[in-house]
Amino acid sequence: MPLLGVNVDHVATIRQARYRSGPGGSSGYGEPDVVPAAAAAVRGGAECITVHLREDRRHVIDRDVELVRASCHVKFNLEMAGTPEMQAIALRQRVDQVTLVPEGRQEVTTEGGLAVAGRIEHWKKFLAPLKAAGIVTSAFITPEPEQAAAAAEAGFDAIEIHTGAFAHAWTDRTGAGGAAYQQAREAFVHCVRDFSHVLRIHAGHALNYENTQDLLSLPGARSDIRELHIGHSIVARAVFVGMEQAVREMKRLVG
Numbered sequence: 001m002p003l004l005g006v007n008v009d010h011v012a013t014i015r016q017a018r019y020r021s022g023p024g025g026s027s028g029y030g031e032p033d034v035v036p037a038a039a040a041a042v043r044g045g046a047e048c049i050t051v052h053l054r055e056d057r058r059h060v061i062d063r064d065v066e067l068v069r070a071s072c073h074v075k076f077n078l079e080m081a082g083t084p085e086m087q088a089i090a091l092r093q094r095v096d097q098v099t100l101v102p103e104g105r106q107e108v109t110t111e112g113g114l115a116v117a118g119r120i121e122h123w124k125k126f127l128a129p130l131k132a133a134g135i136v137t138s139a140f141i142t143p144e145p146e147q148a149a150a151a152a153e154a155g156f157d158a159i160e161i162h163t164g165a166f167a168h169a170w171t172d173r174t175g176a177g178g179a180a181y182q183q184a185r186e187a188f189v190h191c192v193r194d195f196s197h198v199l200r201i202h203a204g205h206a207l208n209y210e211n212t213q214d215l216l217s218l219p220g221a222r223s224d225i226r227e228l229h230i231g232h233s234i235v236a237r238a239v240f241v242g243m244e245q246a247v248r249e250m251k252r253l254v255g
C-alpha cells in the first residue's frame with residue numbers, strides 16, 4: 001500500500017498571489033501559511049510532506065522549507081532542481097528525501113521528466129554527498145525503460161514515475177484519447193514491473209480524487225508503489241473542506 005505524500009506548494013501559490021513582493025499579513029510572511037497547512041495535512045493522514053523549492057521561488061520560499069522541516073514529524077521530501085544551491089539546502093536542512101526534477105522558467109508546473117540517461121556520471125557525482133548524508137534520492141522520470149535503468153545505474157534509491165501523461169489521457173479515456181490512455185497505462189505497468197526489484201517506485205503528478213483509484217487498480221500498483229505524491233487536487237479540495245479533511249479523503253482512496 002503506498003504511503004501518501006502531500007505536496008503543499010500550492011498553498012504557497014495562493015500566498016504569493018498577494019505577497020510576492022515581500023513579507024506581510026498576519027503571520028509576517030503573508031497568508032495562507034504553508035506551515036499550519038502541512039501540520040493539517042499530517043493530521044489528515046499525510047505520511048510525507050513535500051515542498052518544491054523552485055530556483056525562482058515562485059511559490060515555496062526558503063523560510064517555508066526551514067519551518068516545515070523543523071515542525072514536520074513525518075517524512076520530509078524536498079523536490080528540487082539538480083543545482084549546487086539546492087544540494088546545499090538539502091544538506092543543511094537534513095531532509096529525509098530529495099526528488100530531483102527538471103525545471104523550466106516558462107512552465108506552469110513540472111512538465112517533463114529528469115534526463116538521467118546519458119548523464120549517469122553527472123548524477124552519480126551530484127548524488128554522492130546526499131547519499132553520504134543518508135538522504136534518500138529519487139528521480140522524477142517519465143516511464144521509459146532507458147530513464148529508469150539509468151536512474152538505477154546512477155545510484156538513485158527511487159524513481160517517481162511521472163503520471164502526467166496517464167492523468168491527461170484519463171480525462172479523455174473514452175473518447176479520442178483512448179489509445180493514449182492504453183499506452184500510458186502500459187508504460188506505467190511495465191515500468192513498475194521491470195524496476196520495482198531494483199528501485200523504490202513512487203508516482204505523482206496531476207493525480208486527483210478520480211484518476212488515483214484507476215492508477216491504483218493497475219497490476220502491481222497497490223503492492224509495488226511505495227509513495228504517491230499529490231498536491232494540486234488536494235489543495236483545491238481543501239478550499240472547500242479544509243486541508244485535514246481533503247487529505248483524509250485522499251488517504252481513504254489510497255488505502
Ligand code: PXP
Pocket residue numbers: 007009052079099101109110140160203204205206207229230231232233
Ligand atoms: N511530484 C512531482 C515530482 C511534482 O513535480 C509535482 C508537481 O509539483 C507533484 C508530484 C504533484 O503534482 P500535482 O500538484 O499535480 O498533484
